[in-house]
Amino acid sequence: MASIFAIVNTSNVRYHIDGLEDYRPIGAFSFLGRYRVIDFPVSNLSNSNIDRIQVYVSQNPRSLAEHLSYGQHYNINAKRGKLQLLFNQDSRFNPIYNTDVRAYHDNMDIIERMQQDYVVITPGNWVFKADFRALVNQHIESGADVTLLYHRTEKGDTEYRACNVLELNRQKGVNQIKPNDGSKPNCNVFMDTFIMKKETFIDLINEAMKRSSIFGLVDILNQERDVLDIRGIQHKGSYVACIYDVRSYYESNMALLDYSLASKLFTSDWPIYTQTTDSCPVHYFKGAVVKNSMIANGCNIRGTVENSIIGRGVEIGEGAVVKDSLVLGHSVIGKGVHIERQIIDKWAQVLNVKDLVSTSELPGYIRRNDII
């Protein structure tokens, strides 16, 4: 069995979400009311029997540190396995310096000491299901130096706009990794997931730092594509989401209100772990009306909830109407308040403004702790 360690990268200069990301990295965003986005990559790794996991964080580490803790809730052997948070120097004066390569280089001594032969690098802002051990085996069998995971889409012109796409030859060899310019609906979206030998990884980081202080892993791979055998593997799975802006965050949650889709992402043989908060079950009071929604524990629901995802410990008051919204944990939607197409951040309270309806294409956003 191949020995593998994993890296979950939670900062990527390509992705930024105004508002929500002021408080936490995308990996720490609430997902489906109960999870955080990073639960998906970490559970994938744990379920793949990969229990040495490094999570790289550069900004606002508090909520991630608190949530990941030392990983006991991810079913990782406390002695043999390890979930490690690694930090890097964040260059706020110019974000172009905040590359993944720099983060890895800052922690090179730790990477060099890893005893595993292979590394899987996977992002903290994508939600999908993947057996990484099977992918590593596929990588080994193919004889490739580097394997990149991609998602075949027909919506490249409207979705995945902040992502890279892979240009592949017929043998699935990678000719080029380039930004998705939105010109083609059919494309191979790079899922920011790399598989390679640990030695190859270390060589690439050192080489990248030599060539440019602002090179990322993708840049050095593009330069080395004639020397290295770089191949793509298509991800097989019915649900893939990259969370890179408000719209993709909102839509990736809402898509899972389709139960037939959700039941493919959540299966009993592939549990998604998260940290418990020991909240009690949901109390639906007399007169509550709830349709087509997902509700996390600890909520008290007196009003109407339709096509919405409600986080832990939310209060929905009498006569309130919540439609097409994402209400994050511990917020309050007061008596008689009507909200539609909103993202309500944690601990916010909508009490005094009775109508919050987004008429634009984008959902509205209410900041954490705000009273409206």
Add this chain to the structure above:
Amino acid sequence: MANNEMLAMILAGGRGSRLKDLTNKVAKPAVSFGGKYRIVDFPLSNCANSGINIVGVLTQYEPVLLNSYVAGGRNWGLDTRDGGVFVLPPREKADSNLNVYRGTADAITQNIDFIDQYDPEYVLVLSGDHIYKMNYHQMLKFHRENKADATIAVISVTMREASRFGIMNTDGEGRIVEFEEKPAHPKSTLASMGIYIFNWKELRRLLVADRDNDKSSHDFGKDIIPTMLGEGRKLMAYEFKGYWKDVGTVDSLWQANMDLLDEKSELDLDDNHWRIYTEDATEFPQVIGPDAVVDEAYVTQGCHVEGTIRRSVVFTGADVKTGAQVCDSVLMPDSSVGEGAKVIRCLVANGVKIGKGAVVGSAGSDSITLVAKDVKGVE
């Protein structure tokens, strides 16, 4: 913080045979309650919240699930360096054979060596099958202030109910003068909650004497407490005000679950200062479908509701399909109600499947229907 002043011993060995098929394979303390909990979560969470670090759990009847459930104590945060939850089934020892626990007192007697290791000042004896939230530290304070030899928690019940309980007759200061087990003509309405604080040295002496007494039934209520009263010891009644329920029967278990729907009920599980902890389920959040009706319900993680639920409590992983109607019922973990089926005034046991179109229970029934086996659908 090392604090072995008082350790707790939870009596969890009973079958709870009046719960019928619900306890065929598990002991009563492991029976599910309130959507996501098990009964034993209540005393264990109370211990954690009261600052008790060391908890012994005395198991006997069908202990496999219960032993693995409580072992280590991580679910209640009791897995500290100094503390822990210790599973204590009957065991063979160097100087004695394997003997079953002959009674509640004998269960403690057989574990004198365990308690001695920690050299506690006080021992708290609890029952593992009651639903309540209580601060044992307050009770210890009362015990100390009164310089009592033992303190027994009591709750006021109605005169009619009093004949079902062990009743404490007290003087004006709350000192127990008489104990009557299930009296036909009760003189008081203070019922024992089966919660005792003893001074360990004193209790140890009594237990050693009780061990070799052939006439004793080795029970706290029947033997130890009467002996102490006979010796003129100071036994105090500590009156508890709040929600407390012995969920001994199918009807009372159903009722205790229903109490969670009542906003005025004193059993509040949504209290940040006194959480009830339990095992961590990995199911996804509950899904309420496009045509579902959920009106007056207590529903937890992992449930999938497409039908109608009224005045009901739905446990982890339960499934209510399209057109199904669940009224005044309790659906235990992983049970399912098929399309168009009707479930009225029922308690549906763990994993039970009710087929398409089946009808179980009825609105006018005197008692709650326990559905412990799969019910075939009607085509």
